[in-house]
Amino acid sequence: MAQQSRIEWTEYSWNPMTGCTKISSGCQNCYAERMARRLKEMGNIRYSSGFKVSIHFDLLDVPLKWKKPRLVFVNSMSDLFHEDVPDSFILNIFKVMNKSHQHTFQILTKRSRRLFKMSEKLNWTNNIWMGVTVEDKDNIYRIDHLRKCPAKVKFISCEPLLESLECMNIENIDWVIVGGESGPNARMMKKEWAIAIRDQCIEKGVPYFFKQWGGLRKKAAGRLLDGKTWDQMPTYNYDWSSVL
Secondary structure (H helix, E strand, C coil): CEEECCCCCCCEEECCEEECCCCCHHHCCCHHHHHHHHHHHCCCHHHCCCCCCEECHHHCCHHHHCCCCCEEEECCCECCCCCCCCHHHHHHHHHHHHHCCCCEEEEEECCHHHHHHHHHHCCCCCCEEEEEECCCHHHCHHHHHHHCCCCCEEEEEECCCCCCCCCCCCCCCCEEEEECCECCCCCCCCHHHHHHHHHHHHHHCCCEEEEECCECCHHHHCCEECCEECECCCCCCCCHHHHC
């Protein structure tokens, strides 16, 4: 549950918990759910319950064993702030991240209300980035919860981007990721939606990362926006070249 990631904006994934439940429109064609079903069919013991929320206590200390600094996506196969995850487990994950000061951890949630409620109980060392998914106008409220979080780096993931978000307020946000939906039944992302967010990021001086156009064949669709690859990142606590 700790491996190199194919996700363009990170390097490794660490999954001390797996599984989730659908909460908003962006969950409709969840890639993690598809992957979990596939892994269950392959006999992977971590997914014996399919996509039901499962906690893997034996994987908690994995980052402490990594000597070289890494950029780590926490729970790429789940949501850390899911209602079925005990507060105590979230606190334990934060303790591991606090001790693993050489690594940079990226957490992404759709459950911003619980994030907001727990924020003051958590130790937000500088190596912990916190993000929320905002796929449509109905979920823009998540940004207000994020803004109140003490994390040094706060980011928004507009993936899958399902409609225009020109009204989105990115004040006090440090990074924005945009991407179209991929896989079977992928919903279309319009070019003007991605450009509008990019232009707002340029105006505000916020790093912009265009992840993909998506679709059934996402590799063929590529990652170019207006003929350019947008791979901007916030400054973080180690030199990227040190892990190459």
